[in-house]
Amino acid sequence: MWNSEGIGLAAPQIGLPISLVVIDLDPLAEDYPEYKDFRRVYINAHIIETSEDTVSMEEGCLSVPGIHEKVSRPTRIRVQYLDENMQEHDEWVEGFLARAMQHEFDHLEGKVFVDRLSPLRRQMNKNRLMNLLRGKAHCTYKTKRILK
Template identity: 45%
Template sequence: MILPVAVYGHPVLRKVAKVISKDDPDIKNLIKDLWSTMYRTDGIGLAAPQVAKSVRVFVIDADVYKDEFPELKGFRQAFINPQLKVLSDKKVWMNEGCISVPTVNKQVKRPDRIELSYQDEEMNCHIEVFEGMAARIIQHEYDHLEGKLFIDYLNPLSRLFLNKKLKSISSGKVNIGYKIIDNKSVERV
């Protein structure tokens, strides 16, 4: 099922998401809904808080960028209960956007190498190292589980220039091609 997306200003985006138990009966359906919603919004990643579900899971399918970033070839994965550890002091600036902050794209500086422990859809545990663009996408989605948005990394002046646009997004006054939930928790098209 395609779910409406919580946008900037919705309180769920600022909560730390809850750990998912291994016997959660709804997790597989939620993951299916995350995939459907992500593809509908033309995203490459989607975290559960972005669909107003405050639990620790996100999905990524970044294979579409494999020609530009070889580390993304075949990179399609669900991550349950992830824990992130930064492995690199090297940080890289890149442009980021987010379906929960539609129409905003800004340069963000992030570590280039991370380690992620997580569970897959069968609740098997994994620990993997990710670099480059894969590391960036994971960090962006992981931030959603921690109640953070990419715009939180902007300097105060850059953030000030976004105030009007953020207020419009928060009130649902944004023209995009998918259903949203604004800060009043009302679905809008």
């Protein structure tokens, strides 16, 4: 994740069938000082409430190399999770962290951000998506095609 400038990774992305997500927002600290040294582990995380207002932001994903698209998601979310010390948390989150959490927690359900694109945007990325499905990904890290 660090080598590829990712800021989050979910266990299923590396083939682990567990509900674990890591998020490291420290690379954003230059623009968002509040994320300095922000490195967290989220175990068995669930979004239990979301704000009605949404915000559109560009996303990319280590599991979908080469595609960056704007995705609309709730601005604020209420999450429950365990941290690395198995301490329970129940909190409202907003901003970039809410975005990263929603993206990563989708992975726990087998979803990637392109599943949330409009049919038009998906159509416009069709060739790139088809190449990924065929195992033709161009990226700097080792990948494994898991879709048959």
